[in-house]
Amino acid sequence: MKRNTWQRTAVREALGARDDFVSAQQLHASMKAGGSPIGLATVYRALSDLAEEGDADALRAGDGESRYRACVSAGHHHHLICRSCGRTVEIQADDIEHWAAGVAAAHGFRDPQHVVDVFGTCAACAEVDGA
Amino acid sequence: MKRNTWQRTAVREALGARDDFVSAQQLHASMKAGGSPIGLATVYRALSDLAEEGDADALRAGDGESRYRACVSAGHHHHLICRSCGRTVEIQADDIEHWAAGVAAAHGFRDPQHVVDVFGTCAACAEVDGA
DNA sequence: ACCTTGTTGAGAACGATTCCCGAAATCAGG
């Protein structure tokens, strides 16, 4: 049975309060900074639970850290992520779903899942870079 | 200046000899098994060099390991990967490129890069599973 | 309130990757 602890709630809220991808460590640090005595292991557990239940998106970045983000839209979707500031835009793309399913089927693959994320430099960061 | 050592060549060849994604550790192990006295650190260095030069694809899997694969097609492409046996199919998908570029542009993002990989269970593995 | 059982948290354990640095190898020039 899944129990309802204040720790899980705290993680859920802390994640929801941000609108970009955060690593487990970052989240833990900011919760601690906010006065919560929560443990690191618990944050990890809560985050992977959230990801498993579909309430959060997990994303393994290039630097070896897993990043999480509260899921706004309930359904399946993809992300447009600023590689500089981490700002994230959720994207619906039915075409991609169909394409992925089609490609998988064409090669005899079953139960297709796909990872589709677009990274870029958002307008704001591009200006800073250029400056 | 980049020097041409037999170690780098060995890594390039060992990677080219396989047609699926391998982790640095796996590659190092198989090279050692093949009699090469190459060091683990060197394999890591060579692989990230190859990835940087575009001669290899890097892919960070869900289990925390980076996997590499020799790039067959020179251009940009995506992969269809069996989550069970690791067999990989390269996919060209111009539609995706256009879509990604369009999405990025629509949100003011510059210099778009995208990660598009499809995972599934290939026909062979699906049969084994079902058996 | 009580008992059962999932959860917590501190630190240890772990595995992948990177760093360190003396030794060896490579390339360019003489």
Added chain:
DNA sequence: CCTGATTTCGGGAATCGTTCTCAACAAGGT
């Protein structure tokens, strides 16, 4: 073919993110 400058190697130690361990604790049902 030597020589020197400089890169690369390699083994082990260090680092870093993540997971595990386990005793103490707390949530829920009754």
